[in-house]
Amino acid sequence: MTEEQDLRAASDFTWSDLDEQLVKLVSRARDVRQGVREGLYGPDQGPEALHAHLVAHRRALDLLEAYLAELGNIRAGLELRVAAAQAAIEDAETDAVVEGSPWSQEFMSAQERNARLRGESLEQRVQQRREERRLAEVRMAHEYVRVLHRGLEGSRNDLVQRIKLVTLTSALERG
Numbered sequence: 001m002t003e004e005q006d007l008r009a010a011s012d013f014t015w016s017d018l019d020e021q022l023v024k025l026v027s028r029a030r031d032v033r034q035g036v037r038e039g040l041y042g043p044d045q046g047p048e049a050l051h052a053h054l055v056a057h058r059r060a061l062d063l064l065e066a067y068l069a070e071l072g073n074i075r076a077g078l079e080l081r082v083a084a085a086q087a088a089i090e091d092a093e094t095d096a097v098v099e100g101s102p103w104s105q106e107f108m109s110a111q112e113r114n115a116r117l118r119g120e121s122l123e124q125r126v127q128q129r130r131e132e133r134r135l136a137e138v139r140m141a142h143e144y145v146r147v148l149h150r151g152l153e154g155s156r157n158d159l160v161q162r163i164k165l166v167t168l169t170s171a172l173e174r175g
Contacts, residue, residue, distance in 0.1 A: 028139050047170070068145055088127070
């Protein structure tokens with residue numbers, strides 16, 4: 001898959017297949033990170049080879065940043081959905097109180113009233129829990145890709161230092 005296809009695939013998102021999309025994003029991010037490692041630590045690499053690795057690191061970092069942005073957008077959307085689900089619970093409970101007979105509530109304990117309200121909003125509570133679970137999964141995926149990105153950035157910094165060292169060593173050998 002080319003870099004452009006990879007970026008386009010990251011933005012092809014639908015709520016109905018969120019789990020599948022998360023698996024794809026995380027596995028692509030892991031593949032990007034592992035792909036950059038191959039051949040990186042050869043002891044006798046010259047400046048040209050090291051520069052090629054540096055360019056590969058930049059491409060990989062760009063992809064990981066795109067994945068982080070996509071996961072951030074998904075997370076923000078899910079946070080809105082969780083808030084909407086909470087509002088739906090509150091609305092269902094308010095409707096249950098308004099529609100309930102005032103006479104019957106007089107003879108109910110607080111625990112019975114709360115149980116009745118929870119029963120009236122059960123469907124909305126199930127939906128909220130589902131959205132919260134999805135949000136937790138997206139947060140975990142975002143954190144995983146962020147760690148991959150941070151690791152790759154550290155590796156890139158090491159590579160820059162190696163390039164400087166090789167350049168300095170070759171300058172000292174010539175001088």
